[in-house]
Structures are given as C-alpha cells and as structure tokens.
Amino acid sequence: MQHSKMKAAAVIAISAFALAGCSASGGDSSGTGGDAASCTPADGDVTLEFTSWIPGIEDVVKIWNDANPEIQVDVQTGPNGNGGTYQNFFNQIKAGDAPDLGQIEYDALPNFLVQDGLEDLSACEDVVASEDQFVDWAWGQVTLGTEGVYGVPQDTGPMGLFYRADLFEQNGIEIPTTWDEYREAAVKIRELGGYITNFSQSDINQFAGFAWQDGAQWFSSDDEGWTVSLADDATTTVADYWQSMLDDDLVATVPAWTDEWNNAYNSGQVWTWNSAVWGANSISSGAPDTAGNWAVAPLPQWEEGGSAAGNWGGSSTAVLKGSEHLYEATKFALWLNTSDEALTALAEAANLYPATTAGLDLPVYAEGVEFYGGQKIYDVFAEAATQVSPDFAWGPTMTQTYSDVSDGFKAAVSGSGTLLDAIEKGQTATVDALKAASIPVKE
Numbered sequence: 025m026q027h028s029k030m031k032a033a034a035v036i037a038i039s040a041f042a043l044a045g046c047s048a049s050g051g052d053s054s055g056t057g058g059d060a061a062s063c064t065p066a067d068g069d070v071t072l073e074f075t076s077w078i079p080g081i082e083d084v085v086k087i088w089n090d091a092n093p094e095i096q097v098d099v100q101t102g103p104n105g106n107g108g109t110y111q112n113f114f115n116q117i118k119a120g121d122a123p124d125l126g127q128i129e130y131d132a133l134p135n136f137l138v139q140d141g142l143e144d145l146s147a148c149e150d151v152v153a154s155e156d157q158f159v160d161w162a163w164g165q166v167t168l169g170t171e172g173v174y175g176v177p178q179d180t181g182p183m184g185l186f187y188r189a190d191l192f193e194q195n196g197i198e199i200p201t202t203w204d205e206y207r208e209a210a211v212k213i214r215e216l217g218g219y220i221t222n223f224s225q226s227d228i229n230q231f232a233g234f235a236w237q238d239g240a241q242w243f244s245s246d247d248e249g250w251t252v253s254l255a256d257d258a259t260t261t262v263a264d265y266w267q268s269m270l271d272d273d274l275v276a277t278v279p280a281w282t283d284e285w286n287n288a289y290n291s292g293q294v295w296t297w298n299s300a301v302w303g304a305n306s307i308s309s310g311a312p313d314t315a316g317n318w319a320v321a322p323l324p325q326w327e328e329g330g331s332a333a334g335n336w337g338g339s340s341t342a343v344l345k346g347s348e349h350l351y352e353a354t355k356f357a358l359w360l361n362t363s364d365e366a367l368t369a370l371a372e373a374a375n376l377y378p379a380t381t382a383g384l385d386l387p388v389y390a391e392g393v394e395f396y397g398g399q400k401i402y403d404v405f406a407e408a409a410t411q412v413s414p415d416f417a418w419g420p421t422m423t424q425t426y427s428d429v430s431d432g433f434k435a436a437v438s439g440s441g442t443l444l445d446a447i448e449k450g451q452t453a454t455v456d457a458l459k460a461a462s463i464p465v466k467e
Contacts (some may be wrong), residue, residue: 080373175340250462
C-alpha cells in the first residue's frame, strides 16, 4: 500500500513539472521514461567526475577504482548542498561542464528537475530493476513520473531522540514518549539549570521532520499546478509547540553546528537532540567527553500511543545533465548505494544509513555502539525507517524556502515575531518564487 501511494504521488508531481516546461533528457514530457539507447557502454575506458560532501567518500570511491580500472571515478568534495555545492551544480549545468554524478538530497531533487538539470535513469535497465531493493518511500523520493528515475537513493534520515541517559536517570526524569511529556521534562531540566534541547534557527529541514511526523502536507500538485501549504494545521501545531518552548525559556538557542553548540552538549548544558540517524556521528565527534552516557529512543509522538517517525535528510546519487556516460555513471551509483561493501564503508566513514532494505541488516548496524553505552541504536532507527509517511512531498524551490523560513526563525528566536509568522511569510515567498520561475501555482 505504501508503494502504491508513492507511485500516485509521483504521477501527480510529474504533471506539474511538465506544466513548468521541463522534460527529462532522453525522454519526453509525458513521463514515458528514457531512451534505452542512451544507456549503452562506452567503447573504451571512462573517467567519471563525482561531487559529494560525505566524510571519507574518497576512501569509499577508492574501493571501486581499485576493482574497476575501466571505469574510474574522480571524486571532488565540497560544502554541503545548500552550503554551496548546489549553486555550483546549477552554474556548471548552465555552463555545460557539470560533473557526471552529484550528491543531491531528496528535498532538492525537484529544484534540479524543474531546471532540467538531471538525466533520466529509467533508460538503464539495472536502475529500474533495482527498485525492489530500496525502502518504498525512499524510492518514491527519486521517481517523479510513472517511469522516470532521477537518482539512485543513497541514504535516509529517520529521526529519533538522542538523550543523556545518565542525567535522566540521576535526576529521576522519565524518558518522554510524547511531546507533552517532553515539555514536562523540559520544565524539570530547566529547574536544574539545563535545557532539554537546543532549538536550531537554521535547520528548517529538522523542523520539516517534525511537521512530517505530524502529517503535514507542504506541497501537492496536479495538472493545474502546485499548491503550497506550509502553514497547514499540522505545521501550525508544531510551530506553536516550539514557540511555547521558546517563550518559556525551555530550550537553548545557540547557533547550530558551531563550537558553542558542541560545547552545550559536551558540557551537559543540553540533554537531548531530536535528530536523524546520522546525528549519532555528530554527537560523538562534538561531545567526546560524554562518551558512554548517551542513548537513543524513538522520537516523541504527537499523540499518545502513536508510531509515526519524521525524516531529516537523506540523499541520492544523481546523474547531472550533460553526462555522456549514463551507463557507467549508473553502474557506479548502484554499486555505491546497494553493495554490502560500499554501504559498510559508508557507515563506518560517515554513519550513513542505507536506503536499501537489505542494508539495514548489515553486520555494521547490528552491534552495540560504545559511545551510546553499548546500545544497539540502529534497531531504533530501523523501526523508525518503516514509520515514515510516504505522503510528504517537497516543492521545487526548497533551497529558497529554507532560506526564507530561516530568516523568520532567527527573528522569532530574538523575540521579533513568531515561528508561525516565519512559516506564513515563507509560504508567501515560496508562492512568489514559483511564479517568478514560471511554475504554475494554484491559490
């Protein structure tokens, strides 16, 4: 049932992309898939260019290069997508000198598609045949038509609650299972001089994960265009919740991903982080003095007894417009994201959590993690990965949407306006951005 929902959403989405005048290379605007003739092996040896920001990606690519002298991959690293790599991609695509392959997060794929920046991988039989290897909702993130495929799923970001088990136990505070209980715990922790968490002013995709968990529907589309609903009922609930936490000084507000942020966790000033599976590596590297004191629990639920998870992050390996080596590029992308060898190396290098169902059972995820007191933390995330709704869709201007909402969040943290104000302003700015890009919008 989940798979069929994703397919239905994909069919709807491609209609709006067609309205925007975008068609995938090698195919047509009807979404009938790519031309198989475009996915044939080269006559001789090939060198591919690949841009990514995964820590240790060079070592993983070396495994491939050592075993495949006829298809070598030259990897370039850069800042994360919204930190500069996406803009570089857009500039390179426009100039006709983009790398063959690029790491693109799921929420950014629609942006690339409407700018005709991606190759349709459905021309390659091995890609189409790989569908059953991936978690249904992750495959849905890269398929934007009945047959079009615009990337190979790389990783996912199911969310959980990272918490200082020692501090909760020492102070007799129960681990919260609902967001109401989370707020109650926040009050107790504040009375002790700490904060239950830090509210990020810049990680709007984390906030999206909270809204996703609550059933938000930010974007939808049909033959007439896009509907933007950033301030829907579910998102309003989430915004009001975190606004109350800010108003009552129950959360810290230090800038995320800074030395100050690391110190807040390393010193025990902040007790929890609602983050994705990849956050395990962020805490262990940023708060080394707390080794052995952390644990992971399911994300608190909006309704008691619920079993919904949010997702924060996750990427695909996409072939950028203009690549002359579709066959070789997809062969490498499939190895990188489906082989036990590559997935294990990615897990060990960067805590990447695979998008394949078989990858969730790899030995690297089966052992207890010393930093987390020996807990088998990936069991929590394996369960969460099955609880992410397939119905949440991204819009084609997410980079700008994140920027607009982030500006409002910063103002709200400083007391100028509210989080809901920021969301509503982001709604207006997003509609304006779609219109400016000649993408049909329904109002």
